Amino acid sequence: MLYLFGAIALFVIFDSVRGYLKTEDKRKYLVRLFLELTVVIGLLFLFGPLFVLSPLKIGYSTLKEGNITLYYPGGSIDMARDVMEQLKQAAEMNRQFYKANYPMPVVLAQSEFDMLRFGSYPYGGGTGSELSLNIRAGQMTTGKIAHEMSHRNLAMLTGKSMPAPNWFNEGLASYIGKMDEYKKPNELQVDLREGRYVRDILEMRGILGTPKWILKIRQGKGRVLYGQTYLMVKYLFDKYGQEKVYDFVVSLKTNDFEKAFWQSFGMSEEEFFQEFTSYIQNYRGEPS
Known part of the structure; x- marks a missing residue:
């Protein structure tokens, strides 16, 4: 999300400079630009994607326990308490891997429009980003909340x-x-055999990774995407153990993903994907 805001900011700066150079009454232009930007930024904080950072949260109340801060629609305290119990369970599931409880701001949305204005995919149950968790009331299991966390x-x-x-x-x-x-x-073996297996999954990365991911979901490939990526990571855990995977994640602080992956697992992503695909192709176990 920060990359998106950065791109928007660069566009606004470029357009503003272009307008300033073209206008004859530069003083009037600057005053109008200042007022317009003030209104837009205010709306982003009060009602938009930067809501979680705003000191003023109109129509919302706050419930805080430990590292979790839940912003919920005012008057919905019973629902907020139920959600908080889910959040605490989900936080514990995360702590078992991440070994820490990071500050966790959570915004409870009531509608698809709320999800959209808070900067999330409107038709999902929730999203997690570097800013906050945005979740739909009554549409998230504890496991899915842990996923977004x-x-x-x-x-x-x-x-x-x-x-x-x-x-x-x-x-x-x-x-x-x-x-x-x-x-x-x-x-997944059946998906591989019948052509639904996502062979270009390694290409979904960087700024364009999420749009490509959403496009696949809109094409009806959501279950394959989530199932395949879950099994790919589970394969790493089963083969190398949780501590090895955790150490790999920690190494991402100072290394890019490709370098850290090679140093941790002794192979490239492409080689891992080939190995995993071969595992699925030759799988002989029973459903578990």
Whole structure:
């Protein structure tokens, strides 16, 4: 999200400079520009994606326990308490891997419009970013909340907005959330055989990674995406153990993903993907 705001800011600066150079009454232009930007920035903080950073949260109340701060629609205290119990369980699931409880601001959205204005995909149950968790009231299991928490925790641990490609970020989040309901190995084997297996999954990374991911979901490949990435990360955990994977994640603080992956596991992402694909292709186990 920070990259998106940065891109928007650069566009606004460029457009403002262009307008300033073209206008004849430069003083009037600067005054109008200042007023317009003040209104826009104020709206972003009060009602938009920067809501969680605003000191004034109109229509919302606050419930705080430990490292979790929940912003919920005023008057919904019973719902907020129920959500807080889920959040605490999800935080413990994350702590078992990340070994720390990072500050966790959470915004409770009531509608698709709320999700959109808070900067999240409107049709999902929730999203996690370096800024906060945005979750839909009544639409998130504890496992899914743990999944979204992992996105923020990964960013907090590594100090990077985009520390990993989508396959690892999403797969790790699903593994922490124990979200094994999407695909079993034998089911993914059928997807591989029938052409639904996502062979370009390593290409979903960087600024364009999330749009590509969302496009796949809109094409009806959500279950395959989440199931495949979960099983890819589970394969790493099963083969190397949790401590090895944790040490790899910690190494992302000072190394890019490709270098850290090679140093930790002795192979490139492409070689790992080939090994995992071969494992799925030759899988002979029973559904578990």
